Amino acid sequence: MTREELLEKALCCNRCGSCRGVSQDTVPHQDFSTQCPSGMTLFGAYEPAGLMYSAKGLALGALEWDKNIADALYSCTLCGYCEDLCSRGYRHTPSISILEELRRTIPENLKPKNLTKAVKSTTTTAGNKLDILKSFGITDPGEGKKADTILFADRSIIANQSKLKEIGFLIQKSGKKIGCFMNDPLPPVDTTLMNAGKQDVLEECMEEIDTLLETHGIKQVICYSPESLSVLVRFSNSRAQFVSITQFYAQLLKKKAHKKLKMPAVTYQDPCHLGRYAKEYVAPRQVIAGLGLTLKEMWRSGDNSLCCGAGGGVLVDKPKLAKRYASNRWNEAKATGAKIIVTACPFCTINLNQSKPKGGKVLDITSLMAQAYGYK
Ligand code: SF4
Ligand code: SF4
Secondary structure, three states: OOHHHHHHHHOOOOOOOHHHEOOOOOOOOHHHOEOOHHHHHOOHHHOHHHHHHHHHHHHHOOOOOOHHHHHHHHHOOOOOHHHHHHHOOOOOOOHHHHHHHHHHHOOHHHOOHHHHHHHHHHOOOOOOOHHHHHHHOOEOHHHOOOOOEEEEOOOOOOOOHHHHHHHHHHHHHHOOOEEOOOOOOOOOOOOHHHHOOOHHHHHHHHHHHHHHHHHOOOOEEEEOOHHHHHHHHHHOOOOOEEEEHHHHHHHHHHHOOOOOOOOOOEEEEOOOOOOOOOOOOHHHHHHHHHOOOOEOOOOOOHHHOOOOOOOOOHHHHOHHHHHHHHHHHHHHHHHOOOOEEEEOOHHHHHHHHHOOOOOOEEEEHHHHHHHHOOOO
């Protein structure tokens, strides 16, 4: 993006402030009246309009990059709510592409080192434990074993034996022929690359992924991590369809007998990259209902959901701030009366866990599925 293009996009924002709030007519509690994780926790410059005006200043050359602008930029979780809400009004400020462009062009010395370090984990497949999947009948298209559908081995599962076993077990239960590139895995890309402003690295990885998907005739890719689903949906040029693992679970529950889970009422955290970016709001709720659980929705849910605070690299770069963001979410969860938050994102799980109140629990939808099918 050129400076002129950035300016053109940033000028869409007239600082009306609508994206600060919620779109419902009534607000049950003052704590729930604003919605940008960084803006509601910090102050004006950290709100979407503040960031958009900084972008305008930088594009015009009226502002120079400094630590304060960098701090506001990396306190944003890239949750996408501001862009979504802005587009519901009379403007459409493409705030996500503006914020991603700022992360791409910020001077190197202002880039958070932790974020730059994290990039490695989304490009390397060394030390992966994917062979475990073979014991559940999962085949490798790279070895010439035909499979139309594959599991995408993202960085949160690629070396996580216990999660791979749960997923492998559920795939086996489904009886479906699902493959996974195990001997020569696909680059485990996710939003980390956008968070760190490494669009060029993502492009290279996507080219490799697209080539392999096309070469092996893959029609569908199942993603466990919403942060991978989100970049694959946005940036792949292949003809494959990318779906959340929650869709696979919802279908499995309809087709194969399972036991109902017995536990107190739960609430559900919509992961931003599953809901807002990949528009998957239905399947996780079908899974929760199919498992026999009582769902108590938080006031901000679905396309008005509040980010847990992990995204945008905040969890990696500013873990204490991510924890503060997560406490906002727990306050809302507590207001439902439920003490358990179910989610379908490994990063929401980590962040909500680190700020859970006494008696609070965070449960991964995959583990609940495995439990319902008798996984030990
Ligand atoms: S991004 Fe859109 S909703 Fe937010 S302040 Fe700017 S114009 Fe208003
Ligand atoms: S993307 Fe989310 S955290 Fe970032 S400015 Fe927009 S609403 Fe705030």
